[in-house]
Amino acid sequence: MKEIISCIFTFLFLLTQNLLFAQSSHDQFMRSNGKIYVVIGVLISIFIGLVLFMIFMERRLKKLEKELNENG
Amino acid sequence: MKHWWKILGIFLMIYSIVAGIGIPLKPGIYDASPSKANTGEQFTMNAVGYLTQFDKTPDDLRAWLKVGNDFAIAANSIGVKNESTLNVSFQIPNNLPTKDRVVDASLIIDSKKNGYAIFPSAVFITNTTQQTSPEGWNNSIADMHEFKSMAFPYRNILQETIRNLFYHVPLWFGMMIIFLISAINSGRFLMTKNQKFDHKASAYASVGTLFGILGLVTGAIWAKHTWGAYWSWDIKQNMSAIAMLVYLAYFVLRNSFEESEQSARIGAVYNIFAFVTLPMLLFVIPRLTDSLHPGNGGNPGFGGEDLDNNMRMVFYPAIIGFTLFGAWMATILYRIEDVKQRIEDRAFYE
Numbered sequence: 344m345k346e347i348i349s350c351i352f353t354f355l356f357l358l359t360q361n362l363l364f365a366q367s368s369h370d371q372f373m374r375s376n377g378k379i380y381v382v383i384g385v386l387i388s389i390f391i392g393l394v395l396f397m398i399f400m401e402r403r404l405k406k407l408e409k410e411l412n413e414n415g
Numbered sequence: 416m417k418h419w420w421k422i423l424g425i426f427l428m429i430y431s432i433v434a435g436i437g438i439p440l441k442p443g444i445y446d447a448s449p450s451k452a453n454t455g456e457q458f459t460m461n462a463v464g465y466l467t468q469f470d471k472t473p474d475d476l477r478a479w480l481k482v483g484n485d486f487a488i489a490a491n492s493i494g495v496k497n498e499s500t501l502n503v504s505f506q507i508p509n510n511l512p513t514k515d516r517v518v519d520a521s522l523i524i525d526s527k528k529n530g531y532a533i534f535p536s537a538v539f540i541t542n543t544t545q546q547t548s549p550e551g552w553n554n555s556i557a558d559m560h561e562f563k564s565m566a567f568p569y570r571n572i573l574q575e576t577i578r579n580l581f582y583h584v585p586l587w588f589g590m591m592i593i594f595l596i597s598a599i600n601s602g603r604f605l606m607t608k609n610q611k612f613d614h615k616a617s618a619y620a621s622v623g624t625l626f627g628i629l630g631l632v633t634g635a636i637w638a639k640h641t642w643g644a645y646w647s648w649d650i651k652q653n654m655s656a657i658a659m660l661v662y663l664a665y666f667v668l669r670n671s672f673e674e675s676e677q678s679a680r681i682g683a684v685y686n687i688f689a690f691v692t693l694p695m696l697l698f699v700i701p702r703l704t705d706s707l708h709p710g711n712g713g714n715p716g717f718g719g720e721d722l723d724n725n726m727r728m729v730f731y732p733a734i735i736g737f738t739l740f741g742a743w744m745a746t747i748l749y750r751i752e753d754v755k756q757r758i759e760d761r762a763f764y765e
Contacts, residue, residue, distance in 0.1 A: 373639075378573075378641075381576045381636060382436065382576060382582070385579050385583060386582060392625060392632070400747060400748055403751050407754060
C-alpha cells in the first residue's frame, strides 16, 4: 500500500519537475495539433483524481478490516 | 436491475469521452499574416486553415475582409498553395468607411466543401488619407455555406480545447447536484436525528469536494493554454477556490468534536449554510464584475456559436454521467461509514 502511494508521488514529482524545467518546449508541445494535448491533460488529471479517491476509500476500508480482525 | 443507474453513468461517461474526442472540429482559419495594412494598397495575406481542404475545390473559394457589421471588401484573387494554405489578395479602398484612424478587419473564407470560417481581427487597416467615405466598401457577403458533416465549432484560441466543455464543466454541474444531495441529507438528519443521514451527507460532500478540486485543476490546465496562466485571479476562479475552502472547513468542523451526536448536528447545520453560499460564490458574484469565464461580467454566455446542438448532444449526457458516477462513489463511501458505525454499535452493546 505504502509503496504504491510513494510510487505515485514520485511519478507526480518527476512529472512536475519535467514541466517546470522544460517550460517552453512543454508549451510548444501542448499547443501543437490544435491544442488537443490540453484535452488529454484534463482527462488524465480527472483520472488521477479518481484513482486518488479510490486509494482514500481503500484506506478507510483497511482500517475497518483491521478493527474486525482485532475484535472479531 | 438494481444497479441500472451505475451502468447508465459509466455508459454516459464512456460515450462523452468517445464522442467528445472522436467527433472532428469544423474547418477554421488558424492564422493569417501579415496583420497590418494601409488604405489604397494591394494587400496580399497568407491564410492558414485548420482541417481545411482548400485544394479539393479551388474554384468556389471566396474571401472577404469585414469591418464592423456593414462594410466589407471581396478578395480580387485567391491562390491555393496546398490543402491548408491560401494567398488572398485584396485591393483596399482609398478611404476607410468609419471615422477611426485604424480599424480591425475580420477575414472570412467561404467554400462549398469547408463551409465558412471567420478569423476575427485578422488585419489592422491604417487610414493613410485620413478621409472617411464608404466608397469601395459594400457588404457583399452572401450565400454562405454551412459545413455539412457532424462537427464541433472551431473557435479561435480555443481550437480543440473546446472539447474540455465535456469534462471541465460537467465536474462543476455534477458538484452542484452532489452538494445539493448532501445538503438534503443534512436536512433529513436534522429532522429525524438518524445518524444514517449524516453519514450520507458527509459521503456526498467528500465526492463533491473531489469534483470541485478536479474542476479547479482541469480549469487551471485549460486556462494555461487559452488565457495564458494557470491562475489569472479571475473572479470565478477565486470564488470557486473559496467555495472549496468552505467545504474543507465542513470536514474540519465535523471531525473536531468528541461526541458523534454533537458533531453530526453542527456539521449538518454548517453543511446547509455552505450549500446556500455556493450559488452566491459561483453564480452571483462573478456576474457583478469582469470575468474571463463565458457568461460572466461583460462576456457573452457559452451559447450560440460556442455551444451548438452537436455539442449539446455530448454535453448534457456528460453532466448526467459524471453525476451518476459521483453518486456511485458516494454510496460506496457511505456504506464504508455505515459498516464502521455498525461495528462500533455492536462493540458497545456487547
